[in-house]
Amino acid sequence: MKKFMHWLVYALLTILGLLVCAVLFVYFRGIPKYPYNPPPEIASLQVKADSQRITRGAKIASMQCEGCHADPKTGLLTGHIMTDLPKEFGRVASMNITHDPEFGIGKWTDGELYYFLRTSIRPDGHYNAIMGGYQLLADEDLYSIIAWLRSDAPSLKASKDEYPPNEPNFLVKLLCNTVFKPKPLPSSPITIPDSTQVLAYGRYLACALYNCYQCHSADFKTMNTEIPEKSEGFFGGGNPMLNLEGETVRSANITMSPTNGIGNWTFDEFYQAVVNGKKRNGGSLHYPMMPHTVLSTSEVRSIWEYLKTIPIIENKVERYVEKN
Ligand code: HEC
Ligand code: HEC
Known part of the structure; x- marks a missing residue:
């Protein structure tokens, strides 16, 4: 019996030790980085920004991007604190996606934008887990969004306003080490179904x-x-x-x-x-x-x-x- 108790105590201590290690690992590892490795045709992607694409991109963005990225006070897409996110996620701000090269996305290439919108992986390997990627959107619609992001829409005018970088809390780190994973690029091109179907x-x-x-x-x-x-x-x-x-x-x-x-x-x-x-x-x-x-x-x-x-x-x- 005594031996058994000894054994039990050791087993419990080992489990506890492993748990502590796991917690420390997640805490210090933070959100894992991922390789940024677009295939050549994405890396060199150049989206032709014609007026048809810009118009369609503006329509998509008005429903898909502006709600999350607009500063309600200025209307510029410099981000805001997302008060409608569950409290457990801690403070999360959406980011500046205006033309500013430093605070916005003025320096990003079309390929980098495409890759990020699909996978949530930034060119520096950082994984932005909260926004979620667009896996099922047709390529043509992604091109329209990119064309619009380059356009002279007033909400995209370069601005240096931005919230300090998000500090992920333990829950976000834990989720990013377990269930949240970047999504792969689609295995074949996605087309917009014909509107007659x-x-x-x-x-x-x-x-x-x-x-x-x-x-x-x-x-x-x-x-x-x-x-x-x-x-x-x-x-x-x-x-x-x-x-x-x-x-x-x-x-x-x-x-x-x-x-x-x-x-x-x-x-x-x-x-x-x-x-x-x-x-x-x-x-x-x-x-x-x-x-x-x-x-x-x-x-x-x-x-x-x-x-x-x-x-x-x-x-x-x-x-x-x-x-x-
Ligand atoms: C951001 C989340 C969100 C999105 C995106 C969204 N909805 Fe809703 N929808 C809701 C919520 C929440 C309600 C209930 C609001 C309420 O109870 O007043 C609702 C209500 C509705 C209703 C009213 C149903 C009823 O019984 O009163 C319809 C119809 C509807 N949505 C259709 C759609 C369609 C179609 C789309 C896509 C074009 C869509 N929704 C996109 C959140 C959303
Ligand atoms: C549900 C809210 C939400 C929606 C919808 C959304 N975003 Fe985001 N976006 C965020 C948040 C929050 C971040 C930064 C934090 C994170 O994801 O970790 C972000 C980050 C970004 C970034 C990276 C900026 C950087 O400097 O790292 C880009 C680019 C971006 N979004 C573009 C878009 C575009 C384009 C759309 C529409 C197609 C869109 N977002 C829709 C919330 C959203």
Whole structure:
């Protein structure tokens, strides 16, 4: 018995020791660096910035980049503290992506931007885990974003404002040493589905370009950015997000369940919700659901038709109610 107790104590001490080592390792290692090794065609990428691309890039950015990167006071894309990120992540600021060569991205090449937007790896090997990469976006749409980033849009005017670099806390470091990993470049070119193929186009809009599924599935932690359909509770809503006051706002179930989702909505009601942020029974939908005013009717129609084809999820979401 005594021998056994001895053994037990040693075993426990060993486990404790290993745990301490693991914690210290993560603490001091921080966020791992990754090799920046684009293939030659990406390294030398030069995006032709014609007006068509700049216009499309501006439209995508208005929904995909500006919300996270704009300083609400100046409208310039110099970054802000992301108060709607879960508190456990600590203080995270988005960064300056204006033309400034030092504080912004004025010095980045088109290839570096492409590689970062796909993998989240910067040219210096630093891995920016919080933003998440764009894995399913078509190459042409990434080129449009890059063309726009180079444009003379007023919000991109060179500015030296920037928050001090993010200091990742232990949780972020731990996640970056375990579950958060840079995503690989796509193995083959990605094209934009033809808009006449309504379902494929609707899927592209909802799952790649406008990322409706990320907010509208069960949780950001269980979403699958490579195969969106494998995200837990795909479009079944309930994802607990924070508004700017730090209150929880859960996303809506937008599968076609007549009781828990939008199964008995009309297209017009759907259109009003998506484009103008209107609730079905009057009033406005709450942040972070934003009005998507730049969407065309045919884009909304394609998303609607696509949503009709995905599995229904019977998830009753406890919706946000304003306190008065
Ligand atoms: C969910 C919020 C969010 C969205 C959406 C977002 N970003 Fe970011 N971005 C961040 C944050 C936060 C950082 C820096 C911190 C990190 O990721 O670790 C960042 C970093 C960057 C950087 C690196 C800057 C540097 O100096 O290291 C670039 C470039 C960038 N974003 C461009 C974009 C573009 C272009 C888009 C739209 C296609 C976009 N971001 C969308 C939050 C976001
Ligand atoms: C940043 C996260 C986010 C994104 C991106 C997003 N939504 Fe939402 N959406 C929400 C939240 C949160 C609600 C619930 C708001 C509320 O309860 O007032 C909502 C509500 C809705 C509703 C209303 C449903 C109802 O029952 O009231 C519809 C329809 C909808 N979203 C469709 C979309 C579509 C289509 C897209 C993509 C074009 C999209 N959303 C993108 C977060 C998001």
